[in-house]
Amino acid sequence: MAKLQGDYDHRLSVANKACPWQRFKAPEPRGESSVERLEVDVATRPLHASATPLLEQVLSRLGSTRAAAEAAVAQTDRLGNPRIDSFGQTDVLLVRCPPGSEEERQRESDRGSACSHEASFVLKMGGKDRIFAEVDKLHWAASVLGASRVPRLLLAVPEAWLGQAAMVSERITFVPDSDRRSAARLPSSLADLLLLGCGRFALEDVRASWAAAPVELQAALPFAVNFDVPPPSATDVRCVARQVAEILATLARHPVQPNSHEQLDPALIEGKAIILNLLQPLRRHLLQAQPARASPLHATMRQRTEEWYPAFADGASLSDMLGMARRLKDRLEDWRSADNRGCSQMPKFFVPAAWTHGRMSAHHLLLRSSSEGSDRNLDLCVIGWSSLSQAPLYTDLAGLLTSVAFETTRLPVMLDVIASSYASSTMAGDAVPALRCARQLCIEEASAERLLKALAVAAEEAVVAGADVERQDRWRREEALLSAVHSATGGEALQDAGQDTAWLLAWLRTTDDAGRRAAVEAGHASRALVDWRPFRGIRGTVGGRPAVPRPDPSAARRQRGEAPVRAVQFGWQTIREFRDAACAALPALEGDVDALWPAIWFVPCLSRALELLDDDTLPWLQKVWLLSFVGQLVERILEFLDQLPLAKDPLCVRIAVAAAT
Numbered sequence: 001m002a003k004l005q006g007d008y009d010h011r012l013s014v015a016n017k018a019c020p021w022q023r024f025k026a027p028e029p030r031g032e033s034s035v036e037r038l039e040v041d042v043a044t045r046p047l048h049a050s051a052t053p054l055l056e057q058v059l060s061r062l063g064s065t066r067a068a069a070e071a072a073v074a075q076t077d078r079l080g081n082p083r084i085d086s087f088g089q090t091d092v093l094l095v096r097c098p099p100g101s102e103e104e105r106q107r108e109s110d111r112g113s114a115c116s117h118e119a120s121f122v123l124k125m126g127g128k129d130r131i132f133a134e135v136d137k138l139h140w141a142a143s144v145l146g147a148s149r150v151p152r153l154l155l156a157v158p159e160a161w162l163g164q165a166a167m168v169s170e171r172i173t174f175v176p177d178s179d180r181r182s183a184a185r186l187p188s189s190l191a192d193l194l195l196l197g198c199g200r201f202a203l204e205d206v207r208a209s210w211a212a213a214p215v216e217l218q219a220a221l222p223f224a225v226n227f228d229v230p231p232p233s234a235t236d237v238r239c240v241a242r243q244v245a246e247i248l249a250t251l252a253r254h255p256v257q258p259n260s261h262e263q264l265d266p267a268l269i270e271g272k273a274i275i276l277n278l279l280q281p282l283r284r285h286l287l288q289a290q291p292a293r294a295s296p297l298h299a300t301m302r303q304r305t306e307e308w309y310p311a312f313a314d315g316a317s318l319s320d321m322l323g324m325a326r327r328l329k330d331r332l333e334d335w336r337s338a339d340n341r342g343c344s345q346m347p348k349f350f351v352p353a354a355w356t357h358g359r360m361s362a363h364h365l366l367l368r369s370s371s372e373g374s375d376r377n378l379d380l381c382v383i384g385w386s387s388l389s390q391a392p393l394y395t396d397l398a399g400l401l402t403s404v405a406f407e408t409t410r411l412p413v414m415l416d417v418i419a420s421s422y423a424s425s426t427m428a429g430d431a432v433p434a435l436r437c438a439r440q441l442c443i444e445e446a447s448a449e450r451l452l453k454a455l456a457v458a459a460e461e462a463v464v465a466g467a468d469v470e471r472q473d474r475w476r477r478e479e480a481l482l483s484a485v486h487s488a489t490g491g492e493a494l495q496d497a498g499q500d501t502a503w504l505l506a507w508l509r510t511t512d513d514a515g516r517r518a519a520v521e522a523g524h525a526s527r528a529l530v531d532w533r534p535f536r537g538i539r540g541t542v543g544g545r546p547a548v549p550r551p552d553p554s555a556a557r558r559q560r561g562e563a564p565v566r567a568v569q570f571g572w573q574t575i576r577e578f579r580d581a582a583c584a585a586l587p588a589l590e591g592d593v594d595a596l597w598p599a600i601w602f603v604p605c606l607s608r609a610l611e612l613l614d615d616d617t618l619p620w621l622q623k624v625w626l627l628s629f630v631g632q633l634v635e636r637i638l639e640f641l642d643q644l645p646l647a648k649d650p651l652c653v654r655i656a657v658a659a660a661t
Helices: 002-015 030-044 051-061 067-073 102-110 128-145 190-210 234-253 271-276 279-286 302-312 318-340 395-408 415-421 433-441 445-465 474-488 499-507 512-531 566-585 593-612 620-643
Strands: 075-078 083-085 088-097 119-127 159-161 164-170 268-270 349-356 365-369 378-382 389-392 589-591 651-655
Touching (some): 051 119, 234 349, 234 365, 268 271, 279 318, 279 593, 302 512, 349 593, 512 566, 512 620
Antiparallel strands (some): 075 088, 088 119, 119 164
């Protein structure tokens, strides 16, 4: 009887059309419904099917008696987009399991379980071979750099299930326990630290501009808004730069091994492979027939990118840069084709080899804080050792400085660009626009969704009213910006709002003038990064000309009386701190340094810059700046290849003997 009653109740809801799948939905074009379904899928963030079984096994090995229950209620937050390559998909998750009852916590505490309180750890899942190989490389890094320089593994051996595996490591953050308000958004990496510094100076730029506001508006301006986490001091930046230099120098001085039996000198790498490795990223990220939706070259953003590119490149056009890139690609294809036929046309040269992290960036450098206050005594910890290999010296430094420059030195985000750049068919790519906007502006997803809705409503109202937004008074536009920020933060008073208000006020601008001023200074900074040469440890000359670098150009050439963009200045000063500290610690070079410096420096910078073009965490204007940097590097590499002599004795650069010992 009970079964019949249950069947009746189930069928009654169907007969009454009360099921969710029976609700009436207005007909809509096929494309719109597909986008809607895609956005729902991405919003739910489905994990790999092996996530739950692996999580249960991990919790069980950590000592929890409630493994299945904890895995069911665990909160998982992706710490980045899933990485998909030839080895399959890799996911990095932050796992937080709620504590059980007082009796269960006491029982597990007596057993020495790691889950006697709220568990919080990082879980990296992927193919079994890949995860086990990364753990082996992490152990190698710990033996060379010291155990404190890598994350502590909570399980010495990864947990495996079918063809998947998971490694479990500690969660690292530089926020003191007393200040931990949101468990899912604790800053932990060098990128987080430098974004706080850049955001602080961006807020100071805004406050300085508010001094000229009308008296009736100044009362409503949120002068007191600030970040919850203190930004870095100059001491903090120097402390981290010194530790990065120490790690790079330790890796560079560790003995290298021959990669093959044909390699006569393990301390050298032939330059042919270095140059030809640029071919794939050029095709994939810059010269593809259909640019990725996250690319600034996508059809929906191409015209705006062409308009802004000259501001970063001293008036040069985007089409000229792409033409140079095609010439470089064609030359590399010809050389590769000739090499495959056994009649290599590329001049032979050699550069010094060293152990390298392979993907060192501001996001792979985590920070621990051993004390509170202005001097936090930050300790560096390096993650992501899956790409550990032997590569040319300065590869890691080039990748790191490129990351610091373009991932943490943020340019303004113009209000009129947001609607187009975060549309479903453009920069948002295959994701919910609010999710992408939240990642790029460092705010909560709910705040980003409210911001996009508020700006869309304001744009519609302006069209209906026939208002010319571009010709509005500056302070009317500022009022519109404050209104959008107020809506994005859920209607809280701006004076009392928290983190999201501070980030929005730091990044958003109402006119193109702020963006163009920042573009000029950013262009100078990237040119200085390209022109840099080590100020020490260069021994050897080419053609009678000493290999001494020219002085760095200033990153802030301004007209008299023009106010600097302090956020860009902070980024450039940070780059100089890391650059100079690493240069002083890395071993000296000798040989044909002047002739081969482009292969040592420009090639790894270009490789990293091309990867960032499709990075969905960078706003559109950052990528336009990045395109100008790519153009400078492509031009220099073409000049290098044109001047590379077909000499009988190949050019060679080595680590100086005194430095190697």
